[in-house]
Amino acid sequence: MTPVRPLLFAFGLVALLLCCGGASAADVAAGKATAEGCAGCHGADGISQMPLVPSLAGEPDYFIQWQLVFFRGGSRKNEVMGPIAEALSDEEIRNLGAYYASLPPPKPQPAPTSDALAQAGAELAAKHRCQVCHGNDYSGSGPTARLAGQREDVLLKALRDFKSGARVGSGVSSMADVVYGLSDDDMRALAHYMATRP
Numbered sequence: 001m002t003p004v005r006p007l008l009f010a011f012g013l014v015a016l017l018l019c020c021g022g023a024s025a026a027d028v029a030a031g032k033a034t035a036e037g038c039a040g041c042h043g044a045d046g047i048s049q050m051p052l053v054p055s056l057a058g059e060p061d062y063f064i065q066w067q068l069v070f071f072r073g074g075s076r077k078n079e080v081m082g083p084i085a086e087a088l089s090d091e092e093i094r095n096l097g098a099y100y101a102s103l104p105p106p107k108p109q110p111a112p113t114s115d116a117l118a119q120a121g122a123e124l125a126a127k128h129r130c131q132v133c134h135g136n137d138y139s140g141s142g143p144t145a146r147l148a149g150q151r152e153d154v155l156l157k158a159l160r161d162f163k164s165g166a167r168v169g170s171g172v173s174s175m176a177d178v179v180y181g182l183s184d185d186d187m188r189a190l191a192h193y194m195a196t197r198p
């Protein structure tokens with residue numbers, strides 16, 4: 001787990017700049033108003049009904065902020081989100097982070113009672129120690145995403161994007177190291193397991 005400490009340290013430094021460099025504290029009501037322009041894809045109350053669009057409700061505040069900063073700066077590449085994030089100010093990003101973090105997280109995807117794929121995912125998650133960074137209940141914290149209850153298609157795409165190098169994000173190799181040892185079947189099982197977690 002060598003990457004954890006420098007990772008957290010690097011994030012800590014920049015998070016400090018993000019959080020305290022601006023003039024005003026985050027404003028949830030203002031974030032909600034800006035988020036009206038996001039609801040068409042990310043869903044009312046941040047629960048996505050659209051294939052390959054992530055739910056944002058209950059994501060950690062800094063995770064939302066960081067991803068928007070990565071889209072805006074182009075280190076996380078996406079044709080849809082790039083231009084949208086470019087139009088956001090630092091203050092709007094802070095407010096959006098506070099707003100989405102304040103919403104109740106999505107309900108887990110229903111799972112069959114005997115769910116071999118989820119069982120395989122649970123074993124892989126333990127082996128690869130996903131909880132060390134994503135939390136015991138996979139609710140995420142700081143710059144690290146919530147995984148519990150996220151859409152299965154979104155989770156699988158994210159893992160494949162990390163594996164192919166299409167998604168770099170922070171430039172810190174946390175997820176790149178994780179997916180290095182995962183096969184596509186492993187990623188399917190993990191995505192299914194996380195999507196069905198409460």
Ligand code: HEC
Binds near residue numbers: 078
């Ligand atoms: C036209 C549809 C669309 C709109 C409008 C839109 N998004 Fe997105 N958003 C997406 C898609 C698609 C992705 C997934 C990108 C990928 O696969 O890497 C995404 C990803 C994200 C992510 C990363 C989440 C994660 O779990 O990785 C954040 C944060 C985000 N959007 C915030 C916003 C905000 C804030 C707004 C409004 C200001 C917004 N989006 C408007 C389609 C949209």
Ligand code: HEC
Binds near residue numbers: 054124134158175
């Ligand atoms: C060393 C810490 C660390 C470990 C271990 C780790 N992750 Fe992550 N994970 C992160 C960070 C940090 C992010 C945010 C990445 C970014 O900024 O682009 C992330 C993002 C993700 C995402 C994208 C979520 C989204 O909505 O965009 C998925 C999916 C994911 N991790 C799954 C896993 C799985 C499954 C495991 C275990 C096999 C795992 N992670 C282990 C740190 C970690």
